[in-house]
Amino acid sequence: MRIGVVTFPGSLDDGDARRAVRLAGAEPVRLWHADADLHGVDAVVLPGGFSYGDYLRCGAIARFAPVMTEVVAAARRGVPVLGICNGFQVLCESHLLPGALVRNEAQRFVCTDQRLVVENADTAWTSALTAGSEITVPLKNGEGGFVADTETLDRLEGEGRVVFRYAGPNPNGSLRAIAGITDERGNVVGLMPHPEHAVEEGFGPTTDGLALFASVLTAGLAAVGA
Amino acid sequence: MSTPTPAGLDTVARAAATPEREQPWADLGLKADEYARIREILGRRPTGAELAMYSVMWSEHCSYKSSKVHLKVFGDHLTDAMKTSLMVGIGENAGVVDIGHDWAVTFKVESHNHPSFIEPYQGAATGVGGIIRDIMAMGARPIAVMDSLRFGAIDHPDTARVVPGVVSGVGGYGNCIGLPNIGGEVVFDPSYQGNPLVNALCVGAMKHADVHLANARGVGNLVVLFGARTGGDGIGGVSVLASETFEDSGPSKRPAVQVGDPFQEKVLIECCLDLFSADLVEGIQDLGGAGLSCATSELASAGDGGMLVHLDRVPLRDPSLSPEEILMSESQERMMAVVTPANIDAFLAVTARWDVEAAVLGEVTDGDHLVVQWHGETVVDVPPRTVAHDGPVYERPYARPASQDALQADVPTAERLARPGTDEELRALLLRMVASPNLCSRAWVTDQYDRYVLGGTALATPDDAGVVRVDEETGLGVALSLDGNGRYARLDPRTGAQLALAEAYRNVSAAGAKPLAVTDCLNFGSPEDPGVMWQFAEAVRGLAVGCEALGVPVTGGNVSLYNQTGDQGLDSAVLPTPVIGVLGVLDDVRRRTPSGWKVAGQNLYLLGTTREEFGGSEWAWAEHGHLGGMPPAVDFAAEALLGDVLVQCSRDGLVDAAHDLSDGGLAQALVESVLRYGVGARVWLDELLERDGIDAFTALFAESAARAVVAVPREEEVRFTDMCTARGLPHLRIGVSDAEPGVEPVLDVQGHFAVPVADLRAAHSSTLPRHFG
Numbered sequence: 001m002r003i004g005v006v007t008f009p010g011s012l013d014d015g016d017a018r019r020a021v022r023l024a025g026a027e028p029v030r031l032w033h034a035d036a037d038l039h040g041v042d043a044v045v046l047p048g049g050f051s052y053g054d055y056l057r058c059g060a061i062a063r064f065a066p067v068m069t070e071v072v073a074a075a076r077r078g079v080p081v082l083g084i085c086n087g088f089q090v091l092c093e094s095h096l097l098p099g100a101l102v103r104n105e106a107q108r109f110v111c112t113d114q115r116l117v118v119e120n121a122d123t124a125w126t127s128a129l130t131a132g133s134e135i136t137v138p139l140k141n142g143e144g145g146f147v148a149d150t151e152t153l154d155r156l157e158g159e160g161r162v163v164f165r166y167a168g169p170n171p172n173g174s175l176r177a178i179a180g181i182t183d184e185r186g187n188v189v190g191l192m193p194h195p196e197h198a199v200e201e202g203f204g205p206t207t208d209g210l211a212l213f214a215s216v217l218t219a220g221l222a223a224v225g226a
Numbered sequence: 227m228s229t230p231t232p233a234g235l236d237t238v239a240r241a242a243a244t245p246e247r248e249q250p251w252a253d254l255g256l257k258a259d260e261y262a263r264i265r266e267i268l269g270r271r272p273t274g275a276e277l278a279m280y281s282v283m284w285s286e287h288c289s290y291k292s293s294k295v296h297l298k299v300f301g302d303h304l305t306d307a308m309k310t311s312l313m314v315g316i317g318e319n320a321g322v323v324d325i326g327h328d329w330a331v332t333f334k335v336e337s338h339n340h341p342s343f344i345e346p347y348q349g350a351a352t353g354v355g356g357i358i359r360d361i362m363a364m365g366a367r368p369i370a371v372m373d374s375l376r377f378g379a380i381d382h383p384d385t386a387r388v389v390p391g392v393v394s395g396v397g398g399y400g401n402c403i404g405l406p407n408i409g410g411e412v413v414f415d416p417s418y419q420g421n422p423l424v425n426a427l428c429v430g431a432m433k434h435a436d437v438h439l440a441n442a443r444g445v446g447n448l449v450v451l452f453g454a455r456t457g458g459d460g461i462g463g464v465s466v467l468a469s470e471t472f473e474d475s476g477p478s479k480r481p482a483v484q485v486g487d488p489f490q491e492k493v494l495i496e497c498c499l500d501l502f503s504a505d506l507v508e509g510i511q512d513l514g515g516a517g518l519s520c521a522t523s524e525l526a527s528a529g530d531g532g533m534l535v536h537l538d539r540v541p542l543r544d545p546s547l548s549p550e551e552i553l554m555s556e557s558q559e560r561m562m563a564v565v566t567p568a569n570i571d572a573f574l575a576v577t578a579r580w581d582v583e584a585a586v587l588g589e590v591t592d593g594d595h596l597v598v599q600w601h602g603e604t605v606v607d608v609p610p611r612t613v614a615h616d617g618p619v620y621e622r623p624y625a626r627p628a629s630q631d632a633l634q635a636d637v638p639t640a641e642r643l644a645r646p647g648t649d650e651e652l653r654a655l656l657l658r659m660v661a662s663p664n665l666c667s668r669a670w671v672t673d674q675y676d677r678y679v680l681g682g683t684a685l686a687t688p689d690d691a692g693v694v695r696v697d698e699e700t701g702l703g704v705a706l707s708l709d710g711n712g713r714y715a716r717l718d719p720r721t722g723a724q725l726a727l728a729e730a731y732r733n734v735s736a737a738g739a740k741p742l743a744v745t746d747c748l749n750f751g752s753p754e755d756p757g758v759m760w761q762f763a764e765a766v767r768g769l770a771v772g773c774e775a776l777g778v779p780v781t782g783g784n785v786s787l788y789n790q791t792g793d794q795g796l797d798s799a800v801l802p803t804p805v806i807g808v809l810g811v812l813d814d815v816r817r818r819t820p821s822g823w824k825v826a827g828q829n830l831y832l833l834g835t836t837r838e839e840f841g842g843s844e845w846a847w848a849e850h851g852h853l854g855g856m857p858p859a860v861d862f863a864a865e866a867l868l869g870d871v872l873v874q875c876s877r878d879g880l881v882d883a884a885h886d887l888s889d890g891g892l893a894q895a896l897v898e899s900v901l902r903y904g905v906g907a908r909v910w911l912d913e914l915l916e917r918d919g920i921d922a923f924t925a926l927f928a929e930s931a932a933r934a935v936v937a938v939p940r941e942e943e944v945r946f947t948d949m950c951t952a953r954g955l956p957h958l959r960i961g962v963s964d965a966e967p968g969v970e971p972v973l974d975v976q977g978h979f980a981v982p983v984a985d986l987r988a989a990h991s992s993t994l995p996r997h998f999g
Contacts (some may be wrong), residue, residue: 009581010489012404016681019698048401048679053489106999109397109674138678142401197678202816203695204678 001216004031004041006087008062009214012049013084013196016105021045021194026214036066043080043124043216044071046087048140048194058101058143068094077201077205080124081188085141088180088190097181099148099158104141105173113205114139115167116179120160123186128215135208137198139171139179144192146174146181156181162189180197235549236274238604245271254281257398260618267612273599275537278550279613279843281778282516283523286787289617292753293785296766300780303770311742319363321510322437323743323780325811329696330437331704332364333429335374335747335807337786341484342424345400346391350424351399352460352486357428358403359491359512362498363561365438366430369680370694371400372464373410373426374708374805375746376673378419380663380997385414387466388422389998396426396511397674402488403495406683408692410708414663417712417801420791425747425784425805425997427708431696436502442529442564445592447508449525449533450570451518452577452584452899453494453560457543460484460517460556490559497580498561506573509564519553521562523596526610529564532593533610538601539585549600564590627796630756633719638840643850645923652922653979655849659927660897661989662848665890667901670994684815688898690886691737691810693818703815705739707808709957710749711889712801713842719761720768722842723804724860727772729933730808731890735869736884736934738819738876739810744773746806751790751799756909758790761802769804775862776869779807812876819876821885822902823937826965828882830907831957832892833868833950836918836925836935837895844889845927863934871955872934880946882935893926895935896973897986906971906983909961917958937963 003026005017020027029041033051036042051062062068068090072128075081075096083091091097103129104110113136121131148156153176156162164180180191195209241247249271264272264280272280286292300316309315313330314322320334338353354371361368369542373396378385401409405428441451443632445881501507509529511521518540526533537549569613570864578586594615598606636642646652659665668687669931677686682695684703695703709729713721727744734741746769749757773780792798812818823830840846841855875881883902885895901904911925920928940945950957965971974980 009493010402012402012679016679019681049404050489050492053402054487103659108394109401109676111673111676111678140401140676140678167939194678197681200681202684202818203681204683 001026002029002041003043003045003216004029004038005045005047006031006033006067008033008049008051008065010050010053011047013194014047015046016196017047017084020199020209020213023163023199024210024217031067031118033065034066035165036070038074044074044079045216046083046090048085050086051086051090059086059093062090063093072096075188078185082125082212083190084194084196085192088192089141091188091190096185098152099146099181101143101192102145102147103143104145109142109168110171111138111140112171114171116164116193117167119165120163120182121171123163123189123211124180125189126163127218128211134167136206137195137209138204139193141192144172144174147176148175163189228501230634235600235603235605238273238607242270242274244357247271248274249277251277251281251347254278255285256281259283259433263618266607273605274552275549276608278554279519279523279606283517283613284617288516288520289787291618292620292622292787293762295621296763299767301771303774304779305774308777312779312781316780317436318571318662319360319440321743322364323809325696325702325704325742327697327700327702328430328434328517329702329807330434331431331696332361332366333427333745333807334360334782335425335427335745336360336784337710337749338424338426338583339422339749339789342392343388343420345761346388347395347398350395350487350545352393352558353424353426353690354396354483355486355488355491356400357426358405359514359561361428361430362495363440363512364430364508365436365502366432367499368405368430368495369430369682369696370408370692371405371426371428372408372692372706372708372882374710375411376413376415376418376423376803378414378422379416380414382419384419385455386998392422392424393671393674399486399488401676403492404679406677406679406686406694408677408683408686408694409706411710415712415801421787421789421800423749423800423803427745427807429704429706429809431524438502438507438510440525441509442525442527442533442590444508444566445590447590448565448567448570448586449535449588449590450563450565450573450584451540451560451587452563452582454487454490454557455541455543455583456552456555457557458547458551458555461551461554484556484558486558489532493580493582494559494561494982497577497582500574500576504572504576506569506576508566511562513562515556517553517555523610524615525562525564526596527614529590532591532595532597533588533589534910535588535598537598537939538963539582539587539781541585545830546723549605550866552869552927561917576839605613621942622753622759623756624763625756626760627757633854634856638753638846638852638855643846643852649978653981656893656981657989659845659848659890659893660986661993662844663993664844666893666993667990667991670998678810683816685737685820688902689737689821690733691739693737693739693812693815695815701814701816703812704885705734705737705810707733709733709805710805711854715765715802715804716853716859717842717855719764719802720757721800721857721860723765723768724772725857726804726806728767728860728865729886730806731869732886732934733863734808734810734820735872736886738817738873739812740873741776741778741808741810741869743809744778744780744806745778746804749789749800749803749805750787753787755795755799758794758799763806765802773860819881819884820900820902821883823883823905823963824903826905826963828937828939828963829943829959830909830963831936831938832933832960833936833955833957834864835930835956836914836920836933837930838920838924839928839930843929858929858931861932867953867955868932868934869948872955874949875946878944880939881936885935887933887935888929891927891929897990899935900971900973901987902992904971906963906964906973908964908974908976910976911960914958914960949950
């Protein structure tokens with residue numbers, strides 16, 4: 001299986017995402033922001049970082065990158081897409097996911113080992129996890145507060161589209177402690193915490209993050225096959 | 227200054243024709259004799275542009291004119307054995323060390339003190355940005371940063387302005403550029419009020435063949451400026467800011483602080499790495515202090531010919547800038563490369579791919595002068611060496627201050643400073659100490675830094691050293707620690723510098739890495755004060771001797787003088803603060819040793835000997851506001867032995883945790899180790915008290931050097947103690963790690979007191995949030 005990892009100018013965790021893909025047993029493929037071609041990959045990761053310097057608004061410029069036209073079209077076809085941190089912001093800006101990410105409540109960047117409750121284990125990126133279980137992966141963001149209007153929040157909750165929720169104290173003021181969500185079909189997932197930093201013994205708090213990349217190995221092939 | 231219009235342009239021809247013209251040399255920070263020397267070198271008065279170049283390059287910051295005569299001592303103490311792993315030594319942008327398997331690392335610490343006081347966020351951010359470019363200029367990929375920060379009293383109103391700005395500046399730049407911040411220091415002391423110290427370190431890695439040097443060789447090769455456009459920021463930063471003492475009331479110097487853009491620099495890093503891997507660069511230099519003046523004169527000076535630069539080709543953010551201003555601007559995120567004509571198209575294709583602006587400014591010539599033209603008129607025509615290397619050298623007077631004897635005689639004996647008399651008082655002292663400004667948790671700071679990006683971080687604060695992987699295949703990596711202690715250095719500069727070196731060496735060893743090389747940032751007051759110069763001279767000598775004793779060479783660093791507000795001699799200078807970075811290597815970073823124990827039932831051993839050493843201690847300062855006596859004694863043979871044993875323990879898997887003992891002594895080390903993973907400990911002191919002839923207070927709080935605490939798995943105990951015995955390292959079992967399911971973990975100093983780990987954590991973690999939100 002081939003999983004594309006997009007590099008925007010200012011992407012920072014693209015190398016980590018490629019490593020996570022590799023350790024999960026898939027082949028990572030570099031995708032370039034200015035190249036409107038997904039090179040036939042079976043799934044796409046939008047990594048963390050500060051795409052285009054996060055000028056204007058986080059993810060706002062990346063949305064208009066040539067590669068994103070292809071990512072959006074693929075996502076609508078059901079290809080699994082995972083947005084991590086800045087990638088989550090890009091997915092929201094691209095309207096593949098609802099809501100937005102705003103500056104942390106404490107007005108400070110926060111880097112911490114974050115406990116998360118798995119709320120939905122039926123998405124393309126969480127099928128190897130167990131609903132109700134806890135995982136711990138790094139969280140690192142300055143603008144990670146998830147916000148949406150009440151109606152949207154209620155709909156996300158009602159449709160089971162909250163994928164991860166922060167356990168313990170809310171680290172960034174996200175409404176209803178939402179750490180990650182999915183689209184209607186469950187192939188697009190965005191989350192603020194960083195599963196790609198928890199894939200290797202000795203480098204990160206746990207190896208819990210590997211499960212997200214392992215999930216897509218089965219889910220992704222099924223989606224593409226369909 | 228002249229305007230850029232040709233009519234008013236101060237050309238070389240005009241300078242020759244108008245020798246009498248008054249020039250603003252004093253405003254540019256030059257002394258009368260220095261100006262006279264420039265006229266002598268050129269045989270005429272300098273043009274405005276030449277004057278600008280000399281003024282920034284002959285500043286204290288760039289020319290090391292006060293420190294040079296003392297820094298030579300490092301060379302005197304550099305043995306052949308120390309050179310074995312040294313690929314590039316002092317003098318280049320950063321030193322390069324061979325770590326084996328065809329890998330090399332380059333690392334350096336640099337100060338950005340003055341700008342960080344004026345504008346904390348941008349000052350600190352551009353400090354990080356500047357040191358990263360030094361590392362890039364060696365051909366390396368930057369892989370981690372560290373920061374050593376010193377501020378005024380924690381409760382001073384201005385500290386509340388400076389701390390959040392500096393911390394978010396360090397974090398803002400490092401986080402956005404995608405480099406893990408793996409450690410450093412945060413220290414509070416009133417001497418840094420008005421003169422905070424912001425020292426940033428960067429480490430980079432490369433294959434041996436990728437080492438690049440800053441020189442302009444090959445007649446006809448092109449000189450290319452690439453990166454951000456040049457603006458009016460930071461003009462005269464090195465000459466006005468970094469080389470003058472702050473006046474209590476003077477005009478705002480904010481325009482001399484640069485503004486950073488980490489996104490530009492991130493793109494610049496990737497662009498440079500693509501240029502290096504395609505082998506498109508002959509020589510490269512970053513633009514930092516003194517901007518184009520420095521880059522052109524240093525490249526030309528280190529080359530084999532001259533250089534012609536068309537200054538009007540520099541891409542500008544502000545088109546009204548004069549040639550002088552363009553030469554002095556310290557706009558960030560710029561690099562200069564020397565490229566062969568055959569490679570220039572490929573070079574420009576790479577920069578275009580990264581949307582990095584590049585301009586061919588000129589070429590290497592067969593002359594021996596650096597010539598700068600402005601719309602065809604020559605405004606600079608100088609021998610580059612006279613700008614870059616032949617700056618003034620001062621033999622500044624230095625003398626041991628008369629007050630030093632009284633300071634050293636004021637020993638913190640039991641009669642002089644009250645000590646805890648009961649176990650209850652000892653317990654209360656422990657809780658106060660772990661909450662004190664210099665011993666409390668740094669999480670408020672370090673949680674604002676990304677320590678995970680790049681995926682290679684094996685250890686970071688609060689562990690003793692930061693450890694990052696260099697080679698994913700083998701696990702080869704490096705450990706780094708940055709340490710300094712201004713109070714020790716104030717009491718005795720020579721010993722203080724050596725203690726900083728010893729502590730960094732010990733920290734790296736405790737993490738399991740073999741120490742290889744040293745970088746230093748020497749922060750002192752005004753060199754015009756003989757007492758300060760004595761502190762500097764002593765510290766440098768102490769450091770050079772220490773490096774020789776431990777067999778680790780200084781590969782580069784930085785001197786920061788004039789960290790002083792006002793004119794009251796030593797009392798208005800910062801504590802003399804040599805900050806020492808030690809780099810070590812681990813064959814496999816997965817074998818690194820963390821600073822706390824994870825499981826119960828491991829035996830805790832104290833390595834080394836404890837003496838009644840409280841001069842300059844955290845206890846004397848935090849509890850009594852006292853600074854006097856002599857700092858702890860340094861024994862490099864003991865340090866080397868301890869380091870060796872710790873590294874071997876890591877290699878052979880004999881210890882699961884190791885924590886060095888330094889500020890706050892054994893008590894602080896035990897507290898940090900139990901807090902690391904929340905596993906408690908039972909500790910007994912009786913044998914230690916008897917062996918070393920000390921009391922419980924001394925055992926817990928003395929700051930004797932060459933000590934560490936280790937946790938030894940029971941199955942390794944025999945091998946461990948046999949090794950210590952065979953090597954002659956004092957070792958004593960002082961406790962056991964302790965945790966029972968369902969029972970609250972406790973640090974139990976048996977026969978004296980016990981404190982729940984939760985209470986320690988509450989005391990340890992609340993201080994910085996209480997002061998800074």
